[in-house]
Amino acid sequence: MSNNADFDALASELRALRQADGTASRSGTESVLVARLLPGFSVTRWQEFLRRYPTGRWCALPAGPGLLPDMGGGTGNAPDHLAHLLMAEMFTVQIQRELLRLSRTGGDLALVEAGLCDREHLEARLGLPTVLALEARLVDCLRQCREECDTLGCTGAGRFALLLPGVGVLRARLMGEQIQKIFAVHAAEVTAGSGKGKNAVKALCALGIACADQGGRPTPEALLGKATQAMHEALAQKHGHICVAGGAALESRNTLVQSSEKRFLFFGGN
Known part of the structure; x- marks a missing residue:
C-alpha cells in the first residue's frame, strides 16, 4: 500500500x-x-x-524489536505489548537521567531485574491467574525494598526492575537476597493450595544485577543488556538464582566476600 x-x-x-x-x-x-x-x-x-495532516496531542513511540524483544514475532496480546512498550520506554528515560547525573557527580548506580523462575512450568501447574498473582506479589516485594529515590520499572512481560542510585554491587546483592526472602513468604501463601510435601509447587524468583561503570559514558541500552544477561544466567542456576553482570554466580561463592577481597580487607593491597 x-x-x-x-x-x-x-x-x-x-x-x-x-x-x-x-x-x-x-x-x-x-x-x-x-x-x-x-x-x-x-x-x-x-x-x-x-x-x-497536522494534528494535535498525538505522539509516536518507536516500537522496534530492540526495545521489547517479546514483540519480535508480532504475536500475543497487542494491548499488553503496547503497555510494556510504554513502561519500558519511560523506564529507559529514567535510566538515562540517572546516568547523566552519575557522570556529573560520580557515585554508584545499580539495576536489579527480577522475574519468576520456570514461569512456563508454573503456568502449566498453577494456571495463568495464579502466575499473574505471583508476579503481582513480586512487584510488591520490589516496592517494599525500594526507597523514595529508587525507580520501579518494567523491562518486558513478566520482567520488573529496580533502578538504585547510590547503590553498589554488594548492597544490590544483599537487597536481592532480601527480595527473594520476602517473595518466598508471599509465594507460599499464593501456592498454598497447590499440594503438600513433594507435590507442592514452590515458586522462586531470579535476579540479575548490573552496575554502571564509572569510566566512559554508559548508555541505558548497555545497562539494560547487562542486567538481562545476568538475569538469563540467574535463571540457569540450580540454586541461588542471583547473578551479577561480570561477577561470579552467587551459588558458586561460599560468602559474599571472595578470598582475594578478604586479603585486601585484612592485609591491605598486594
Missing part, C-alpha cells in the same frame, strides 16, 4: 475518534490515553504524516 493510502486511512481513523469524542465530553475532567500499533511505520514516516 502506498504512503498516501496509509496516511489517508490513518487520518480517517483519527478524525473518526475526534468526532466520536463529541463536544459534551470535552468539558469534563476525565481523559484517556489511546495507543495504536502501526506496523511498518517508522518515526520518519510518522513525521511525514504530521506534516501532511
